[in-house]
Amino acid sequence: xxxxxxxxxxxxxxxxxxxxxxxxxxxxxxxxxxxxxxxxxxxxxxxxxxxxxxxxxxxxxxxxxxxxxxxxxxxxxxxxxxxxxxxxxxxxxxxxxxxxxxxxxxxxxxxxxxxxxxxxxxxxxxxxxxxxxxxxxxxxxxxxxxxxxxxxxxxxxxxxxxxxxxxxxxxxxxxxxxxxxxxxxxxxxxxxxxxxxxxxxxxxxxxxxxxxxxxxxxxxxxxxxxxxxxxxxxxxxxxxxxxxxxxxxxxxxxxxxxxxxxxxxxxxxxxxxxxxxxxxxxxxxxxxxxxxxxxxxxxxxxxxxxxxxxxxxxxxxxxxxxxxxxxxxxxxxxxxxxxxxxxxxxxxxxxxxxxxxxxxxxxxxxxxxxxxxxxxxxxxxxxxxxxxxxxxxxxxxxxxxxxxxxxxxxxxxxxxxxxxxxxxxxxxxxxxxxxxxxxxxxxxxxxxxxxxxxxxxxxxxxxxxxxxxxxxxxxxxxxxxxxxxxxxxxxxxxxxxxxxxxxxxxxxxxxxxxxxxxxxxxxxxxxxxxxxxxxxxxxxxxxxxxxxxxxxxxxxxxxxxxxxxxxxxxxxxxxxxxxxxxxxxxxxxxxxxxxxxxxxxxxxxxxxxxxxxxxxxxxxxxxxxxxxxxxxxxxxx
Amino acid sequence: xxxxxxxxxxxxxxxxxxxxxxxxxxxxxxxxxxxxxxxxxxxxxxxxxxxxxxxxxxxxxxxxxxxxxxxxxxxxxxxxxxxxxxxxxxxxxxxxxxxxxxxxxxxxxxxxxxxxxxxxxxxxxxxxxxxxxxxxxxxxxxxxxxxxxxxxxxxxxxxxxxxxxxxxxxxxxxxxxxxxxxxxxxxxxxxxxxxxxxxxxxxxxxxxxxxxxxxxxxxxxxxxxxxxxxxxxxxxxxxxxxxxxxxxxx
Numbered sequence: 001x002x003x004x005x006x007x008x009x010x011x012x013x014x015x016x017x018x019x020x021x022x023x024x025x026x027x028x029x030x031x032x033x034x035x036x037x038x039x040x041x042x043x044x045x046x047x048x049x050x051x052x053x054x055x056x057x058x059x060x061x062x063x064x065x066x067x068x069x070x071x072x073x074x075x076x077x078x079x080x081x082x083x084x085x086x087x088x089x090x091x092x093x094x095x096x097x098x099x100x101x102x103x104x105x106x107x108x109x110x111x112x113x114x115x116x117x118x119x120x121x122x123x124x125x126x127x128x129x130x131x132x133x134x135x136x137x138x139x140x141x142x143x144x145x146x147x148x149x150x151x152x153x154x155x156x157x158x159x160x161x162x163x164x165x166x167x168x169x170x171x172x173x174x175x176x177x178x179x180x181x182x183x184x185x186x187x188x189x190x191x192x193x194x195x196x197x198x199x200x201x202x203x204x205x206x207x208x209x210x211x212x213x214x215x216x217x218x219x220x221x222x223x224x225x226x227x228x229x230x231x232x233x234x235x236x237x238x239x240x241x242x243x244x245x246x247x248x249x250x251x252x253x254x255x256x257x258x259x260x261x262x263x264x265x266x267x268x269x270x271x272x273x274x275x276x277x278x279x280x281x282x283x284x285x286x287x288x289x290x291x292x293x294x295x296x297x298x299x300x301x302x303x304x305x306x307x308x309x310x311x312x313x314x315x316x317x318x319x320x321x322x323x324x325x326x327x328x329x330x331x332x333x334x335x336x337x338x339x340x341x342x343x344x345x346x347x348x349x350x351x352x353x354x355x356x357x358x359x360x361x362x363x364x365x366x367x368x369x370x371x372x373x374x375x376x377x378x379x380x381x382x383x384x385x386x387x388x389x390x391x392x393x394x395x396x397x398x399x400x401x402x403x404x405x406x407x408x409x410x411x412x413x414x415x416x417x418x419x420x421x422x423x424x425x426x427x428x429x430x431x432x433x434x435x436x437x438x439x440x441x442x443x444x445x446x447x448x449x450x451x452x453x454x455x456x457x458x459x460x461x462x463x464x465x466x467x468x469x470x471x472x473x474x475x476x477x478x479x480x481x482x483x484x485x486x487x488x489x490x491x492x493x494x495x496x497x498x499x500x501x502x503x504x505x506x507x508x509x510x511x512x513x514x515x516x517x518x519x520x521x522x523x524x525x526x527x528x529x530x531x532x533x534x535x536x537x538x539x540x541x542x543x544x545x546x547x548x549x550x551x552x553x554x555x556x557x558x559x560x561x562x563x564x565x566x567x568x569x570x571x572x573x574x575x576x577x578x579x580x581x582x583x584x585x586x587x588x589x590x591x592x593x594x595x596x597x598x599x600x601x602x603x604x605x606x607x608x609x610x611x612x613x614x615x616x617x618x619x620x621x622x623x624x625x626x627x628x629x630x631x632x633x634x635x636x637x
Numbered sequence: 638x639x640x641x642x643x644x645x646x647x648x649x650x651x652x653x654x655x656x657x658x659x660x661x662x663x664x665x666x667x668x669x670x671x672x673x674x675x676x677x678x679x680x681x682x683x684x685x686x687x688x689x690x691x692x693x694x695x696x697x698x699x700x701x702x703x704x705x706x707x708x709x710x711x712x713x714x715x716x717x718x719x720x721x722x723x724x725x726x727x728x729x730x731x732x733x734x735x736x737x738x739x740x741x742x743x744x745x746x747x748x749x750x751x752x753x754x755x756x757x758x759x760x761x762x763x764x765x766x767x768x769x770x771x772x773x774x775x776x777x778x779x780x781x782x783x784x785x786x787x788x789x790x791x792x793x794x795x796x797x798x799x800x801x802x803x804x805x806x807x808x809x810x811x812x813x814x815x816x817x818x819x820x821x822x823x824x825x826x827x828x829x830x831x832x833x834x835x836x837x838x839x840x841x842x843x844x845x846x847x848x849x850x851x852x853x854x855x856x857x858x859x860x861x862x863x864x865x866x867x868x869x870x871x872x873x874x875x876x877x878x879x880x881x882x883x884x885x886x887x
Binding site for chain 2: 047050051054065066067068069070072074075084086122124125126127128129130131133134135136137138139140141142158159161163164165168171172173175176178179185187210239240241273274276277278279281282380383384386449450453495497499500541543544548549551552
């Protein structure tokens with residue numbers, strides 16, 4: 001298989017403009033003859049559905065939530081980047097591009113990232129026009145902040161709920177198209193398989209999560225905007241329903257999966273408190289702007305943090321990275337916390353936590369300013385832990401947060417399967433091996449508002465409307481597969497719950513394919529995941545019936561897919577013997593214990609082709625070429 | 638701790654429901670309320686029974702999926718909190734709790750504690766948007782907006798659409814929700830061109846779906862997890878009267 005990224009010719013800054021001219025257009029009168037399916041209604045899906053509906057295409061939008069407005073983009077706190085340079089602090093499109101390529105540890109495509117930086121400015125305009133209430137200054141203009149270690153203030157934010165406000169903007173645009181009759185939304189509906197006819201994606205099989213009814217939907221193109229796979233770890237900051245099923249089903253139908261080992265572990269989350277824990281809660285990275293991270297100098301020091309004198313505290317990030325200090329990128333901050341805890345310096349009951357201390361900032365700026373900046377986050381922390389962060393330091397620990405890997409796409413966001421487009425976190429393209437803060441919202445909206453409306457036109461112009469028969473063998477085959485799988489899950493009637501398998505898988509991948517990975521651990525995981533999967537199919541107990549609202553069955557289907565996906569993630573991690581971004585291979589580190597990239601051997605995208613469950617997938621490589629950014633070892637010292 | 642639960646069980650919209658008693662032992666005070674229900678559901682599955690169905694997703698109080706009443710109070714006893722953020726340290730050993738779905742004609746029960754809230758989407762589809770085509774927006778800083786306007790629009794925009802306001806209202810009115818949506822846009826300059834039409838249309842659809850009227854009980858404000866003020870209802874009423882008198886029509 002040859003993976004052609006279809007990057008346009010010409011200088012970097014002209015590629016997208018030239019490509020927009022070169023792409024074919026669909027006649028306005030013909031747009032209404034096309035049907036497009038969009039799965040997922042987060043920032044990528046909702047913005048795509050709204051924009052494509054406006055253009056005149058007929059859209060069906062699917063989400064598992066009871067309303068399109070609840071997709072997990074809603075939980076993003078911190079902000080969205082854009083190279084507006086409203087602060088006059090030297091930001092440019094090239095600088096945002098450069099920071100993103102470097103932050104991604106040089107494992108993203110230059111052309112895609114440059115386009116992302118270019119359209120970032122349009123996103124802010126669009127959102128403000130929709131009524132998104134970004135933070136403003138007293139003069140009435142938009143406020144910005146520096147975020148996640150950026151040296152310029154390019155992040156736009158809406159209190160601690162930027163994700164909700166952006167999603168409400170996209171959802172309202174979607175609602176307008178529903179009212180106009182161009183979009184039909186199918187809430188509480190889950191995609192369970194992709195229908196491929198003659199090598200081209202032509203539809204999906206869905207399950208109505210209220211009645212259990214299975215249905216096929218056919219179309220001229222299918223867009224997957226279904227988010228990441230972080231819940232393979234069971235505990236993550238993702239919503240409980242987030243899953244890999246849509247992308248995994250597409251993978252099993254031929255779409256190649258790129259860089260699955262690139263997962264982001266966010267440094268500032270509330271630590272695990274017990275076995276019953278169902279999810280982890282992120283505390284916005286913006287807290288690191290005013291909070292100082294430390295552990296006691298003495299291992300196992302059980303004193304109350306306020307009783308530990310200044311001289312007995314180790315502000316390890318400030319010590320190890322004097323120029324960036326507490327603002328080092330996420331992967332670096334997370335690994336440093338893990339190292340401190342592994343060496344016995346951790347705090348809290350579990351000893352897997354470090355302090356994030358606002359004492360100095362409260363003294364310097366006063367409690368009122370800190371309250372204004374972080375009041376809602378402090379309140380949330382207090383609610384969850386019962387501790388008051390104005391009086392004592394927060395305890396934080398890294399948690400799985402975002403997945404950079406995803407289905408492989410070309411410059412047009414199309415996968416290797418014709419007609420299957422993948423947007424937002426579900427694709428792999430823009431963040432390389434590590435995503436910078438406030439860039440996920442930017443990418444989701446860039447893909448949906450400003451990339452897909454053009455690129456899908458080019459595809460459709462070359463593929464005139466041509467309906468597929470509802471009784472086509474590929475449709476019937478996909479429907480049968482979905483039905484049989486549900487029946488099989490319900491018939492096992494074993495002795496373990498779905499959650500118990502999911503938890504075990506989560507611990508397995510967290511221990512062996514989490515913040516640090518090594519050959520022995522990954523090989524062990526590759527042996528144990530198939531064993532766990534076999535046990536699942538023999539011993540899981542799924543309650544209830546197929547034709548009803550059945551949350552056990554929903555979970556079982558998703559966990560079954562995670563049990564296959566987890567193996568691919570570990571295999572990818574095993575193959576990539578370098579360290580880069582969120583992927584830290586213990587065998588590949590510098591003398592000071594920093595990640596060591598291997599550009600000579602690993603400057604490529606790993607794209608995996610499915611060969612069957614339990615069979616070794618085929619690896620295809622897309623070489624990465626850097627013409628505008630020179631590869632250097634990242635240093636935040 | 639040990640918690641006694643009486644949970645509303647109803648297999649489907651058509652079936653009738655009843656309270657089912659359960660006891661959950663060894664509840665840790667650090668658990669969230671939903672984690673306590675997870676523990677109960679694990680027990681039920683292993684006993685060969687159907688687990689309790691309840692809506693939930695982000696479990697951090699922002700997606701608005703979760704919600705049921707605990708001893709008659711929407712989202713439970715703690716103010717300004719969704720049920721997913723409620724922790725068991727707010728309860729004590731031996732407490733007996735009654736869990737019920739939102740009760741409103743416009744929110745039919747789908748199963749156990751899950752209700753159908755698509756009525757909220759219909760209200761937004763009736764005009765809860767600013768008509769702006771993708772790509773046609775002016776520069777974001779071309780219209781300065783005072784921090785005060787922007788902040789009050791934000792206070793309204795904080796609504797997570799959970800439906801607690803409807804559940805708490807004796808009239809099952811959706812006025813707090815509708816007014817929050819209309820005020821968010823109506824307080825911003827971008828929202829002015831469609832302000833009057835939007836108000837009228839959203840209120841009319843709200844009534845058509847079967848939500849009741851507001852008679853100033855203010856129960857909605859008391860249970861709103863985002864503490865949205867009933868002042869927005871007053872604002873919506875003012876706009877509605879003006880719109881009905883023909884403002885904005887010519």
